[in-house]
Amino acid sequence: MSQSLEDLVRAAQHEQAERAVDPQRVLAALPQRRTRVVRRRRLVLAVAAAAVVAVVAPIVVLRPGPAPQPLSVAPGPGPAGPESRFVPLEFSPGWLPAGYAEYYRSIRPGEGLLRVWGSAPPPSPLLIDDVPRRLSMTVVETGDAAVTRDESDETVEINGGRGGYRADGPPGVYWQAGGFTVEIRADRPGLTRDTMLRIARSVRPDPAGTELPLVVGVPDGQVSVAQSVTGVSPGEWLAVTDLGEEDPLGNAVASGTSVSVGTVTPAPAGGTSLRVGGRPARHLYAEVPEGGHYLVVELGGGLRVTVFSLDLDRPAMVALAEAAGAPNPTALGWIGR
Amino acid sequence: MTFEEFVALRLGALLRYATVVTWDPHLAEDVTQEVLVRAQQRWGRIAALDSPEAYVKRMVVNEFLSWRRRRAARPVSRESLEAAAGSVPDHGTSWGERDAMWRLIATLPARQRAAVALRFYEDMSYDEIADALGCRAVTARSHVSRALLTLREQLPAAPILTGEK
Numbered sequence: 001m002s003q004s005l006e007d008l009v010r011a012a013q014h015e016q017a018e019r020a021v022d023p024q025r026v027l028a029a030l031p032q033r034r035t036r037v038v039r040r041r042r043l044v045l046a047v048a049a050a051a052v053v054a055v056v057a058p059i060v061v062l063r064p065g066p067a068p069q070p071l072s073v074a075p076g077p078g079p080a081g082p083e084s085r086f087v088p089l090e091f092s093p094g095w096l097p098a099g100y101a102e103y104y105r106s107i108r109p110g111e112g113l114l115r116v117w118g119s120a121p122p123p124s125p126l127l128i129d130d131v132p133r134r135l136s137m138t139v140v141e142t143g144d145a146a147v148t149r150d151e152s153d154e155t156v157e158i159n160g161g162r163g164g165y166r167a168d169g170p171p172g173v174y175w176q177a178g179g180f181t182v183e184i185r186a187d188r189p190g191l192t193r194d195t196m197l198r199i200a201r202s203v204r205p206d207p208a209g210t211e212l213p214l215v216v217g218v219p220d221g222q223v224s225v226a227q228s229v230t231g232v233s234p235g236e237w238l239a240v241t242d243l244g245e246e247d248p249l250g251n252a253v254a255s256g257t258s259v260s261v262g263t264v265t266p267a268p269a270g271g272t273s274l275r276v277g278g279r280p281a282r283h284l285y286a287e288v289p290e291g292g293h294y295l296v297v298e299l300g301g302g303l304r305v306t307v308f309s310l311d312l313d314r315p316a317m318v319a320l321a322e323a324a325g326a327p328n329p330t331a332l333g334w335i336g337r
Numbered sequence: 338m339t340f341e342e343f344v345a346l347r348l349g350a351l352l353r354y355a356t357v358v359t360w361d362p363h364l365a366e367d368v369t370q371e372v373l374v375r376a377q378q379r380w381g382r383i384a385a386l387d388s389p390e391a392y393v394k395r396m397v398v399n400e401f402l403s404w405r406r407r408r409a410a411r412p413v414s415r416e417s418l419e420a421a422a423g424s425v426p427d428h429g430t431s432w433g434e435r436d437a438m439w440r441l442i443a444t445l446p447a448r449q450r451a452a453v454a455l456r457f458y459e460d461m462s463y464d465e466i467a468d469a470l471g472c473r474a475v476t477a478r479s480h481v482s483r484a485l486l487t488l489r490e491q492l493p494a495a496p497i498l499t500g501e502k
Contacts, residue, residue, distance in 0.1 A: 005489055006457060012438040013458040017353035021366045026352065026373075027344070033370045245471065255471060256402075256448075310448065311476060 032152070087113055088209045090139045091182050095202035097195060100135065101336050104128050105210055106228035113210075114138055116187070121336060125230045125238035125264050134187040135199070139180050158200045165193060173200040211331035219320070221245060222255065231335035238262030256292065256310030259324050265306040267294035277322050283314060297321050338389065340380040344373065347390055355397050358454045360443050364401075372396045394459075395469045398451050402470070434492070441491050445484050452480035 087107060096117060104116035115138075118131030153164035156173065163175025172185035173196050184200055191199075218224055225244035231237030240260040260266060271284025271294070281297040292310040295317040299305060305324045307317040338346075348369075355365035376383055376393050383389045442450060448470065455461045455469055466477040 005485060005492075008434055008438045008492075009442065009453060009457050009485075009488065011435050012442055013357045013454065015435065015439065016360060016442075017357050017458070019362045020349070020352040020356040021362050023348040023352055026348065026366055026370055029370060030373060033374050 086209045086211050089113075089115075089206045090180060091137075091177070091203050092206035092208070093137065093184070093199050093203050096135070096199060097191070100133075102334055103131065103232070103336065104228065104230050105334070106226060119190075121232045122230070123232075125232055125236060125262060126266055128230045133190045135184060135191065136187055137182070137184045137203075139182050156197060156200075158197075159203070163200075165197065167193070171196055173197060175200065177203070178205060210334065211328060218243065219316075222257075225255075229332070229335075231332060233336045234332045236263050237332055237335055238264050238266075257312055257320075258308050259320050260306045260308075261299075261303065261324055263302050263304075265294075265296050265304050266308065267296045267306050271296070276318050281321075283317075293317075295321055338384060340377050340384075343380075343384075343389060343393075347393075348373075351390075351393065351397070354394055354454075354458070355401075357458045358398055358451050359401050360450055368397055368400045372400050398455070398469050399471070402447055402451060437492055438488065441488050445487065449480045449484040449487075452477055453484045456481050 097119070099119050100117045101121070102115060102117050103122055104114070106114045114136055116128065116131075117135045117137075118128075119133035120131060122128045122131050153166045156163050156165045156175070158173065158175035159177060161175045161177050163173060166172045166174075170185050170187055171191065171193065172183060174181060174183035176182075182200075182203055184196065184203070186196060222243045222245060224241055226242040227240070229237060229239045238260055239262055240258055243257040243259070244255045267282075267284060268286075271282035274281050274283060276295070276297045279297050279299060281295060283293065283295050285293045292308055293314075295307040295314065297305045305321045307320045307324075309317055312320075352365060352369055355369045356362050359365045359368060372393060376396060383392055386392050442453065445453065452466055452470060455466045456463075461469070463477045463481075466481070470477060470480070
């Protein structure tokens with residue numbers, strides 16, 4: 001080696017920096033990007049407002065002591081208990097291509113409520129990205145404000161409302177209806193413009209709601225960054241809560257800790273055996289150095305809690321596992337339908 | 338400084354920084370665009386900070402390491418490396434070592450790669466790296482140490498002149 005290790009790293013980094021794209025290209029794309037981000041943020045407001053509608057008590061599975069009490073959605077002092085959120089769907093498609101069913105729902109600040117349908121079930125709740133053809137839908141409350149259309153998008157009419165069809169990138173349709181902006185997007189190739197428009201024109205108001213389980217007591221100083229449920233069927237699913245912290249400007253930043261409950265675990269096999277809350281458990285490190293560690297607790301009945309963290313120590317992970325709950329099984333009936 | 342002035346003066350440097358952090362020019366472009374849109378919306382508050390640029394760079398790292406980017410932040414695939422290797426500039430006789438280093442950095446876990454970028458490209462202290470990554474300084478040091486250990490072990494056998502202390 002003719003150079004020091006640090007010098008080689010620096011040289012490689014400076015060469016990599018030379019590969020940066022043209023700043024003018026980034027500047028030119030900013031207006032379009034701004035439109036999409038604003039649309040997404042409006043969705044967050046709609047979902048946040050809806051999240052206080054009702055609370056469904058989950059099943060606390062590890063915490064010792066008396067039966068759990070239903071908890072308020074509003075954050076309280078100290079570690080909060082398991083919570084659930086009931087979120088109105090507002091709209092649902094009345095027609096989808098043959099074979100399409102719903103396998104994923106998530107809520108996240110900055111992303112809002114996201115629903116995903118696929119042409120076939122994922123091979124596992126851990127592999128939602130392996131669905132061959134996917135269609136996603138988001139809904140944002142925009143009031144009377146006119147829908148913002150990207151300049152390059154085709155103007156289309158959806159159920160009497162003006163919207164846009166985007167062919168640049170993943171094909172998508174967005175339009176305004178009843179004070180909301182609805183957007184559907186094909187995340188995989190295979191859905192034509194005509195099919196996308198047919199799906200869009202089949203979308204109708206839906207008074208139903210969905211329960212997105214907050215399956216973890218959020219410790220002081222932490223916030224729930226994202227919650228999701230992925231499933232193959234109502235009997236094969238995984239609910240995940242990602243934790244994070246707010247930075248000085250109020251941005252929720254993932255901290256590298258997540259808690260999941262479901263019929264599968266994202267953790268690899270193996271590890272050291274222990275007991276948590278009287279249940280069999282195992283603790284193991286990721287195969288990648290500094291890749292974090294897992295605590296998996298078997299709940300019985302085919303369910304397990306998994307805590308993953310890059311930074312927390314094991315006692316803190318045990319505390320998170322003990323605060324976790326499972327969603328009401330009836331809240332999972334949408335999976336695969 | 339207005340947002341427009343910041344972009345005019347610092348966008349090039351910000352893109353180069355993001356490219357080193359992500360090790361992927363296209364992901365860097367996407368991350369930078371996302372961060373700029375969010376920064377513009379709250380520029381009044383960011384501009385009042387002691388170092389707006391440092392804050393925006395921190396936003397870039399956070400966006401790269403965020404939940405939404407987790408999939409993209411996995412070690413760069415072999416296919417991506419092969420595709421990108423064709424555009425690597427020629428820098429003379431030491432190119433073999435640099436090429437190996439470039440490929441090895443691409444395989445580091447995302448947090449380690451980001452920490453190494455902050456340490457050696459940005460010349461940050463471990464306290465500053467910890468602040469940027471939202472971890473303790475000892476963890477930041479551990480990220481860099483682990484990364485250097487991996488790089489040292491994986492580089493083709495040759496004398497090592499120095500190492501990170």
